[in-house]
């Protein structure tokens with residue numbers, strides 16, 4: 001164990017190395033929920049409720065061998081989401097070792113009180129500048145609140161003398177009982193780009209999005225709240241977002257799962273990826289400008305009534 005701090009009021013932060021030698025931070029809150037953040041990738045790799053039940057998916061085939069990105073949790077895709085640019089898929093920060101930010105600039109008054117919090121930072125190395133000649137500071141605050149809500153706040157500061165443009169996604173792998181039983185509410189009637197159809201634009205039909213095959217979509221200008229409803233578990237994840245107008249939805253299904261070396265053949269049933277993103281309209285920052293985006297996750301028992309989500313309880 002390297003450091004233990006922030007222990008007052010039952011909140012706890014522990015910095016240690018995992019069995020593979022990678023540094024990670026564990027956050028705990030008084031009711032017993034935990035979150036784990038790896039410095040490799042600046043990636044949340046676990047979020048457990050007070051029953052120690054894992055809420056995020058992490059592949060059983062994960063070998064924790066950098067520079068391959070970790071398959072699961074919440075990878076940060078930056079400065080490019082997917083293949084929306086000339087960089088490697090999903091940008092490079094998910095393959096880099098971040099640092100703990102000991103003196104982060106304040107986000108807002110009281111934003112870290114009554115929470116277990118860790119601040120991370122990534123600044124490009126000389127090698128990064130060779131592939132993307134832009135200087136920036138990328139900050140991530142992970143906060144676990146009393147009761148277990150998990151909030152990720154991402155900040156990007158342009159420390160260059162030229163404008164800085166980027167796309168970004170918080171590519172969240174939710175753990176579910178069976179992906180074919182999951183429905184997502186909040187995407188209905190929206191336009192999306194289908195990555196399985198060369199990013200052709202379609203409009204979502206139906207009253208919710210469901211999974212019955214490979215899905216690789218980018219929903220545009222979505223509401224600030226999405227619900228991921230797990231029928232079988234009787235659990236609903238609520239994803240709230242600010243500053244991140246779009247959303248990515250992905251499930252590789254059986255064929256693609258078999259082709260991914262770091263993904264179990266049947267594990268497409270155990271996960272759905274839904275993440276807040278900026279895709280269609282990249283953010284452009286002038287020198288010394290900062291951008292901020294936030295994704296907050298909570299889980300509630302599904303109040304399923306006549307096949308519809310109780311809008312007051314979940315999306316109210």
Ligand SMILES: O=P(O)(O)OC[C@H]1O[C@@H](O)[C@H](O)[C@@H](O)[C@@H]1O
Nearest residue numbers: 082089090171195216217248250
């Ligand atoms: O295997 P990766 O690089 O982590 O990406 C997983 C998937 O992420 C999705 O968001 C992309 O749109 C897919 O095309 C991709 O397959």
